[in-house]
Amino acid sequence: MPKPDSRDFEERYTACFVDFGLKIAxxxxLGSMLGGFFLHGYRKWPMYIGGGLGFGxxxxxxxxxxxxxxxxxxxKACVIK
Known part of the structure; x- marks a missing residue:
């Protein structure tokens, strides 16, 4: 049985920004390294694909x-009065 996550909304939101930065970077x-290795030159499109995959x-x-x-x-706790 998985342990319930007890983080609040702000901690989850902050963790999202950290996750975005790490995955995009x-x-x-990786896109620039693999593009440079396999294409034997500097191409920008592998970086864009890698960054897009990280963002997704x-x-x-x-x-x-x-x-x-x-x-x-x-x-019931979210009722506007």
Missing amino acids: TGLL MAYSNCENSLNNFLLSMDP
Whole structure:
């Protein structure tokens, strides 16, 4: 049984920004290294593809994390008076 995550919204939101930075930087780095190695020259499109893949993965992780938190909240607590 998975352990429930007890982080609040601000901690999850901050973790999303850290995840974006790490995944985009890693994608750019790997894309430029693989593009330079396999294409024997400096091409920019592998960096763009790597950065785009990193951005997509980070966005998906962030969306899942925030949706799980927001859907687990008590809907009666969010009533506007």
